[in-house]
Amino acid sequence: MQIYLPIAEVSVNAFLLLGLGGIVGVLSGMFGVGGGFLMTPLLFFIGIPPAVAVATEANQIVASSFSGVLAHLKRRTVDLKMGTVLLIGGLVGAGLGVVLFNYLKAQGQVDLLVKLCYVVFLGIIGGLMFFESLNAIRKSRKNSAPTKRKNHNWIHGLPFKMRFRVSGLYISVIPPLIVGLCVGILAAIMGVGGGFIMVPAMIYLLGMPTKVVIGTSLFQIIFVTAFTTLLHATTNYTVDMALAVLLLVGGVIGAQIGTRIGTKLKAEQLRILLALMVLAVCGKLALDLLLQPSELYSIGASGGH
Amino acid sequence: MMIRILSVLLALIANQILAEEVVLGLSQNRVAITANFDGSKILIFGAVKRETEIQQEPPLEVVITVSGPDQPVTVRRKEKKLGIWVNVDSVDVDAAPSFYAVATSGPFHDVLSSVEDLRHKVSLPMAIRSVGAPTNVEDAQTFSEAIIRIRSKSGLYQMLEDTVIVDQQTLFQTSIAMPANLTEGDYETRIFLTRGGKVVSSFSTSIDVRKVGLERWLFNLSRQKPLAYGLLSLAIAIAAGWGASAAFRMFRQT
Numbered sequence: 001m002q003i004y005l006p007i008a009e010v011s012v013n014a015f016l017l018l019g020l021g022g023i024v025g026v027l028s029g030m031f032g033v034g035g036g037f038l039m040t041p042l043l044f045f046i047g048i049p050p051a052v053a054v055a056t057e058a059n060q061i062v063a064s065s066f067s068g069v070l071a072h073l074k075r076r077t078v079d080l081k082m083g084t085v086l087l088i089g090g091l092v093g094a095g096l097g098v099v100l101f102n103y104l105k106a107q108g109q110v111d112l113l114v115k116l117c118y119v120v121f122l123g124i125i126g127g128l129m130f131f132e133s134l135n136a137i138r139k140s141r142k143n144s145a146p147t148k149r150k151n152h153n154w155i156h157g158l159p160f161k162m163r164f165r166v167s168g169l170y171i172s173v174i175p176p177l178i179v180g181l182c183v184g185i186l187a188a189i190m191g192v193g194g195g196f197i198m199v200p201a202m203i204y205l206l207g208m209p210t211k212v213v214i215g216t217s218l219f220q221i222i223f224v225t226a227f228t229t230l231l232h233a234t235t236n237y238t239v240d241m242a243l244a245v246l247l248l249v250g251g252v253i254g255a256q257i258g259t260r261i262g263t264k265l266k267a268e269q270l271r272i273l274l275a276l277m278v279l280a281v282c283g284k285l286a287l288d289l290l291l292q293p294s295e296l297y298s299i300g301a302s303g304g305h
Numbered sequence: 306m307m308i309r310i311l312s313v314l315l316a317l318i319a320n321q322i323l324a325e326e327v328v329l330g331l332s333q334n335r336v337a338i339t340a341n342f343d344g345s346k347i348l349i350f351g352a353v354k355r356e357t358e359i360q361q362e363p364p365l366e367v368v369i370t371v372s373g374p375d376q377p378v379t380v381r382r383k384e385k386k387l388g389i390w391v392n393v394d395s396v397d398v399d400a401a402p403s404f405y406a407v408a409t410s411g412p413f414h415d416v417l418s419s420v421e422d423l424r425h426k427v428s429l430p431m432a433i434r435s436v437g438a439p440t441n442v443e444d445a446q447t448f449s450e451a452i453i454r455i456r457s458k459s460g461l462y463q464m465l466e467d468t469v470i471v472d473q474q475t476l477f478q479t480s481i482a483m484p485a486n487l488t489e490g491d492y493e494t495r496i497f498l499t500r501g502g503k504v505v506s507s508f509s510t511s512i513d514v515r516k517v518g519l520e521r522w523l524f525n526l527s528r529q530k531p532l533a534y535g536l537l538s539l540a541i542a543i544a545a546g547w548g549a550s551a552a553f554r555m556f557r558q559t
Contacts, residue, residue, distance in 0.1 A: 002343040002485065006520040007527055011343060011485030059538045066546030108381045108392045116389075226539050233535030237527050241538050242340070242519075248542065252549035256556075289389040296383045297451035298392070 007240035008052040014246060016046065021060075021247040025254020027274065028064060030261055036061050036192035037125070039247070041118055041281050050111050052240050054101075054191030055232035059244045061193040061225045064251055065218045072215030079166035079212045083219040085173050086180035086198075090224035093184020098231040101189055105236075108300060112289075117190050119286045125196050126278035133271035167208045167216075175206055180220065188228045193221040325365070326354040327496050327508035335513040336483065336492075338520055344485040347371070347512065349408075350478035353498060363501035365474040366409070366416040370427055370497075371481055371512065373404030374490030375434075380448040396448040400434040403488040405462045408479045410469040418502035425497065425504060429453050429462055460484040489514050 003014040020042055028035035036057050043053035072078050104110040160173045179201045183194035198217045202208045208216070233239040332348035349369055378401050381392040407427060409416045422428050433449050456462040461484060469479040492512040497504050516524055527534045 001341060003340055004338055004342040004485065004520060006516060006523045009486060009488065059542055062539055063542035063546040063549075066543050067550045068546075070547065070550045108379065108395055112389075112391050226542075229539060229542075230532070230535040233527065233538065234531040237531060239527070239535060239538050241523055241527075241534070241541070244538060245541060245545075248545045252545055256549065256553045291390075292385070293383060293390055295451075295455065297448065297455065298381050298383070299452060299455055300379045300381060 003242065003246070005048075005052075005240050005243050007238065008048050008056075008243060010047060010049075012046060012048070017243065017246040018250040020046075021250020022254035022257075023250075025064070025251035025256075026258035026261065027254075027277075028251075029255040029258020030274075035064065035251070037118070037122065037190070037196055038278070038281060040114075040191045041122075041285060044115075045284075048243065049238075050114050051105065051236060051238045052243070054114060054189070055229065055236060055238040056240045056243045056247070057191035058187065058225045058228040058232065059239055059241075060247045060251060062222055062229060063248045064255060065193060065195075065221045065225070067252060067255065069215060069218040069222060072218060075215070076166075077212050078215035078219050079164055079208070080219070081162075082164045082167055082169075082176060082206075082208070082212075083216045085162070085176045086183075086216070087220045087223050089177040089180025090184035090187070090220055091227055093181040093186075094188045094224050094228045094231065095184075096181075097185040097188025098228065098235060100185070102235060114189060114191075115285050115289060117186065119282055119289065121186075121190070121197070122278050122282035122285070126275050126282055128200075129271055130275035130279065133269075133275060136271075137269070167206075167212055169206070169208065171206065179205065180224075184224050184228075187221075187224050188231070193218075193225055195221055325498055325506050327498060327506055328352045328354050329496060329508055329510060331494070331510070331512065332480075333512070334510070335515065336487070338487060338489060338514065338516040340519055342485060342487075342520075345483045345487075346480055347483065348478065348480045349494065349496075350476070351496065351508075353475050353477075353506075359474050360500070365471060366411055366499045367469045367471055367477045368410075368417055368427060368497040368499060369408045369469060369479055369481075370432075370493075370495045371404070371406045371483075372402040372432060372493050372495075373488055373514070374402070374492075375400035376403055376488070377401075378452065380451055382448070382451075396445050398433060398449060398452065401449075401452050402432055403461065403490070404483065404492065405429060405432050405456075406465060406481045406483075407463070408465040408468045408481060410471045410477065411467055413464070413466050416499055416502070417497070417504075421499070421502060421504050425495075425507070427495075427497070429457075429464060459486070461486070483514075487514055489516050 001014045002011050004011045020039065024035040024039045024042070027038065039060070040053050040057045043057065044050055069078065101110060104113050161170060162173050163170050179198065183198050186192065186197065187194045195217050198221070199213055202213045202217060203210060229239055329349070329351040336345045336347070353365065378398050379395050380398060381395040383390045384393040386393065407413070407429065413428065417427055422431055426432055430449065430453065433452060453462055457464070460482070463481070465479070465481070469477055471477045492514055493509060494512055495507060495509045498506040515521070
C-alpha cells in the first residue's frame with residue numbers, strides 16, 4: 001500500500017515504514033537504545049529528504065522516550081534535578097543546532113554535515129560497543145572481578161557546586177550543562193535523542209550511578225527532542241506527521257516485543273550484533289562520501305536569498 | 306485538369322486563412338493527491354475542427370506538452386575535497402517546471418522546427434529558464450542538463466516521441482503517466498498542430514493537481530499555523546508513547 005507523505009512530498013510503501021519502525025523498535029527494546037541513530041540513516045536510504053527525516057525522527061523519539069520514562073518514574077530511577085540541569089544545556093544546544101542546520105541548508109552543505117556526523121558517531125559508538133562486548137565476553141569466561149572506577153578527576157575541581165540527591169553527587173553544574181549543550185546540538189542536527197552519547201558521558205564524565213542514568217537521560221531527551229521538533233516545524237516546515245505516525249506505531253509495538261526478546265537472550269552476544277549493524281550503516285554512509293557518486297549534480301530548492 | 310489544380314490551390318489558400326482548430330478532451334481535468342496517491346495516468350484526446358477539405362501534404366502532426374508549476378531551483382555539483390565528495394559549485398536556475406512531459410506524433414525534430422521550438426518553448430531544454438548564470442561557474446550549461454537528466458530518471462521529465470496517435474489527420478490521442486511524487490499546482494497542457502515543422506494551431510488548458518482531504522489539511526496547517534502543527538505532532542507522539550506503555554502494562558497484568 002503506497003502512502004503519499006504530505007510534507008516530504010514522496011510516495012512510499014506504508015508497510016515498509018511500519019516494518020522499519022518495528023525493526024528499530026525491537027532493537028531499541030532489546031538493547032535499550034533510542035534507535036534514532038539507526039532510523040534516520042535508514043530513512044535517507046529509502047529516499048526521504050534528509051531535512052524531513054531529521055525533523056520527523058525527533059518527533060518520533062519524543063514518543064519512544066516518553067513511553068520509556070514512565071516506567072523509570074515508577075521505579076524512581078530519574079534524577080529530576082540533574083535532568084533539569086542537563087535540559088537547560090540541551091535546550092540552548094538544540095537552539096544553536098537548528099540555527100547551524102538552517103545556515104548550512106542555505107549553503108547546500110546540510111546533507112554533508114548530517115552524514116559526516118553520522119559516520120563519525122556511528123563509527124565511534126559501533127567500535128566502542130564492539131570491543132566493549134568482546135571484552136565482556138572474554139571477562140565472563142575468565143570470571144575475573146570488575147575493575148573499580150576512579151571517583152575523583154579534574155571535573156570535581158570546578159566551581160558552582162550543587163548537590164544531586166538521587167545520584168548521590170556533589171559536583172559543579174558546568175560539566176552537566178556542557179554535556180547537555182553538546183547533546184542538544186547533535187539532536188537538532190542528526191535527528192537523534194543523543195542517548196547513545198549522553199549515557200556514556202553521564203557514567204564516565206559525571207560519575208552518575210548506572211541505575212539512574214537511563215531514566216534521567218530519557219527524561220531530558222523528551223524535552224530536547226520536543227523542542228527540536230517545534231523549532232523544525234516552525235522554521236523549516238519539515239516535520240511530516242504522516243511519516244511520524246507510521247514510524248511511531250511500528251516503533252512502540254516493536255519496542256514492547258523487543259523488551260521481551262531482550263530478557264531471554266544473552267546481552268553481550270546481542271550487543272556485538274548491534275555493534276556490527278551500526279558499523280555496517282556507518283560503512284555505507286562513509287562509502288557514499290568517499291567514492292565518486294554516479295551523479296555529481298543534485299537539485300535543491302532555492303534557499304538563502 | 307486545370308480545374309483540379311485550381312481547386313487544390315484554392316484549398317491551400319483557404320487552409321491558411323481558415324486555420325485548423327483543436328477540440329480537446331481530457332480523461333480528467335483534476336488530479337487529487339490523496340493519502341494513497343500512487344501516480345496518475347491522464348488520457349489526452351481530441352479532434353481537429355476544420356471548415357475545408359483535409360490538406361494531404363505536409364501531413365498533420367501533433368505535439369502535446371504537460372508542465373507542472375515552475376520553481377526556482379539550485380543545482381549543486383560535487384567535487385572531491387580532502388578525500389570526500391562535497392558540494393562546491395552551484396547554479397541558481399530561475400524557473401524549472403516541477404513536471405514536464407512532451408508527447409509527439411513523430412520524431413521531435415521532424416514534427417517541430419527549431420525556430421518554432423524556440424518561440425513556443427516546447428522541448429525540455431527550452432522549458433528550463435536560466436538567466437544570468439554566475440560568472441564563477443564556466444560550464445553553466447551542464448547544470449541545466451543535469452536537471453533534465455536527474456528529473457528524467459525519476460519520471461518527472463518525459464520525452465515521449467512518437468506516442469501521439471493521429472487518425473485520419475483528424476483524431477488524436479495520447480496518455481501521459483504522472484509519477485507519485487507530484488508537486489501541486491496548475492499543470493498547463495498545450496497542444497500544437499504542426500505541418501512541415503510549423504505550428505498551424507495551438508490550444509492550451511490546465512489540469513488541476515491538488516492535495517485533498519487529510520493531505521490538504523496537514524499541509525495547510527504546517528504552513529499556516531506551524532506552531533499548532535508542531536504541538537499537535539508532539540501531542541500525538543506523547544499520546545502514543547503513553548498508550549503503548551499503558552497497553553503493555555495491561556497486557557502484562559492479565
